[in-house]
Amino acid sequence: MQRRIFLSRSLTLCAALPVLRLDLQPHMPEWLVTLVKQNDLGVASLLNYQVKDENSENLGGLRDSFDILNPHSTAALVQWGTCAVFSPKSRFYQSEELLSAMNLAVMYLLKTQHSDGTIDLLSTNFHSTPDTGFLVKRLAIAYSLLKKSAAPGAGKVMDNLKTFLLRCGEALIVGGIHTPNHRWVVSAVLARLNQLWPDPKYAARAEQWLSEHIDLDADGQYNEKSTFIYSSLSDRLLITISNSFKKTGLLQYVRKNLDMTMYYVHPNGEIVTDASGRQDKAVVGTLENYYYPYRYLAVYDKNGQYAAMCTMIEKTAGLKIAGYLDYLLDDPALWAELPVAKPVPVNFVKAFPNSGLVRIRRDQWDATLIANNPVWLTFMKGSAVLQGIRFASSFFGKGQFVSEKLDADGPGWKLTQKLEGPYYQPYPKDYIPTDGDWEKMPRYFRPQSEVQKLETIISIKEIEHGMEITIKTRGTERVPAALELIFRPGGTLHSVSKLDQTKDTWLLGDTMGTYTLNGDQISFGPGKALHKNVALRGALPPMDAPTVFITGFTPFSHTIRLT
Template sequence: MTRRDFAAFAAAPAVGAQPAAQIDPALIRRHDESVERLLRMQIADVKDPNCGGYADAFGFFSASTGGAILDTYVAALVCPASRFYKSNEVMQRAGLAAGYLRRKQHDDGTIDLYITNFHSTPDLAFTIHNVASAALLAKLNNLTALFGEMEPFLRKAGDALVRGGVHTPNHRWVTCEALSQMNEVMPDARFVRRAEQWLAEGIDIDADGQFNERSTTVYNTVSDKALLVTALKLGKPELLDPVRRNLEAMMYLVHPNGEVVTEISRRQDQYERAGMERYWLPLRYLAIKDSNGRFAEMARRVEPRGAWLSAYLRFPELAQPLPASAPLPEDYHKLMPAVEIARIRRGQMSASVLLNGNSRFFAMRNGECVVQAVRFASAFFGKGQFRPAKWERTADGYRMTQSMEGPYYQPLDPPRKVEASDWDKVRGLRPRSEVQKMEYRVEVKEAKGRRGGFTIEIAAEGTAGVPLAVEVNLREGVQVEGAAPAPGAQNASILKSGYAVARSGKDTIRFGPGFAEHSYTQVRGAEPRLPGESVYLCGFTPLRRVLEFDAPA
């Protein structure tokens, strides 16, 4: 940017920026802290081949960092309440980031995600979300020279977006968001046509309001934001409906402390811990648009960590006041049959019954005291881990079942030579004998007369005398009282009789009664012990035990 360009910008009023009174000053302070951090991290030496970027935790200089820098810098440059409003230094650094992006772009317009994807259109689309945001704000505020620095990257990216493919269901909507932003910044009918090609496939949302990947802390949020932005930029209000449905479903997938249920995810966030912060944009937008009090309450809760400045600058609607809050669901029993999960909340008690074939078929928490999983396995031929194959709703709960066989194999008939490498290939040709059978059944019910309590009946019948171990796994930091150390295993104990109490601060969960007919806890063929303390209850088949779990108020 020349001195003349900067002087013209410095003299011009901000366009597109909301009045400072309408944006939380704390958000602007946090944004300015991000600018300061990026100024320290960004390489400013023009002789360095990575000038304009910075290395990530792996030492990679990725194109995506250039997009994040631009989005952060330009939002500060055009926001009158920012300490970096019309900052010459930030303006120059933004130009370096644009140059870095151009150097990181392939001739075909794509970029690389070094940890997995190369010449990747989807990762280009993710980066375009930030770059097009910066370009729009630059264009609205007459930052002509800076826009010109970004334009070559955007034009090559546009060519890639209209022809490139995807890997995953959410990538379609990510690409549509990028195309809709590109069309706003530099209109081109190709962008709209390509977006409509992807949208013609229909949105991958099920009857329970979950997208195909069921990724409750990552790709749900990606899809919600992408569909919201595409709806607004391309004038397609029908795309807001799946966003609403997903947000409504998520109201029942939140624990009392704000953590999200992630057991249902089919992606990398399964079992990870995160909150609803990444849902902030669709929550706030639809709370205002629909006067939805529940969305408003959740938006208020996540805004301190979930809001970002450029969204306010790009979508003036967000500056309108939120409607009055309505209570979030805190007392319910909700079955989601398509997702195959039952969610139960009774105030501070939150429980999940996993019906989807997950070995962790039950999880429960009372405040900060967390039972991460209840599961079991027998020593049945090294394949005795219970993973429900079928489930049904009963009059007062849920029944899950699994059937297994453990055969022995006879010589081939007629006899034939078996090469060493063919052992597994011919197994199905052998006559079977001494076939052993195992039938598992689990029933989970809310306890009658014990609010916040459950009974879990575990039955294993068939071949007799098979060792079995039930595992009650506690989150790291949760202490257990009433169980004895398990021999030969770390962070493991056995509940021999009576009841154990799991404790985290003032919050407790009481469970039992225990049984210990043996001490074989690390069963061969079972899934590895989970992090945290595991309490085992050990018996032999045939087995039928009823366990109680209670969350005192």
């Protein structure tokens, strides 16, 4: 970051209280003011994209990056604009011009809202209850902040926003969902609406979803294992439901997930995403999405480890925390000084069997072992990142290595894959179709012969300052194989040979290679390069990243070290 963001937290408060009246905390701490200033930049940008032509049927709407007018971009102006109108340190504080633009945005939302109360997510979902919930989740906070702001001119926005929200509520008490977290989205939104405009139907519908029980496993992970997006979302939603419906027992799930997440942090402040079952799988992400849950429970529980996580997120995610400014403004109890920090785990070996994952961290380096995934190991040392290792063979076009299990094996772990490649005999004579149609002669009715077999065992163990990996195969011989080391772009590779006519593909011979970025270095090898076929049939396509290959033939037996 260019400058320190969180300079002081000078105000104190009885941390046991999760909610505080605004008039008892009239001055925002400097760290929060910094986020308000960042939000101002977002508001100014959004205003440039709003349709202002009074003769346009799209008056008030905002476009997305594909130049499509949509309710989500439009709602963002209301959400971010409310934070600015509410905050005395904002350049838009109680701005009548901004309130007018926000009102146009709400009017556009009303125009695009379906008669059943839903809105569309134009990229994929239509008449969508859950996407309506995602929108209302933040707009309900906006309504609360507008009410607290007492800004002249806010009444018109609030009246129209109330109309929109109540119509959404009618959809939320009957509509269906797609994914596990949608249940908590809808429940949290109904909880918010019930706080604003109490209605037994809101509570009853939320209870229907909540009766399915919270989908948290023994590891502390939600069903979708989406560490960057949906786990933190579920944490925020359960806090909302706990507050609004007085269900404090739900906080136990949030605590368990936050406790687990401390072991999912890379030394550079990124979060492990390799086991995710959603669109954030293997993305590079920091922990800004967890800031509100960690801060809420740091204050509520006086938890020093959660306070330390907040400080770490402030340093590594920085101004991205401003994406949750509305949550922070809506609960002034969170403006208080955090409790005294306590150390968080930075030196451990921790298994998460429900996620098929093992985490190893030794302060400034770490490794992640992953089952049921073509990328089965990552290794990070500061800025130097080996973002994945894969292994494949050209065995009947299905030789991409994936192990269903990650088993403990003495001092280390083991991944195993067993493959078969059969040939097929003539179809049973009495069942041959008269038209000779191949599709009417399923393979599973044909006798098999000459069945080829290939077993691959990958053994992994920790060594001093790093990891050792041994790959062994047995079975069919002379099958071309390749071990693939995929590095994060931006660094420099040494002691490797570039493959001709490739963008960023390299071979490692019988030596050690290095990858260096910002003074941090990963040493890897030794290698071997018995062939140059790195696009094996049946293997996954190469990633758009610097990739080093070690190649050979079965029986393949090779050990490499990462330090």
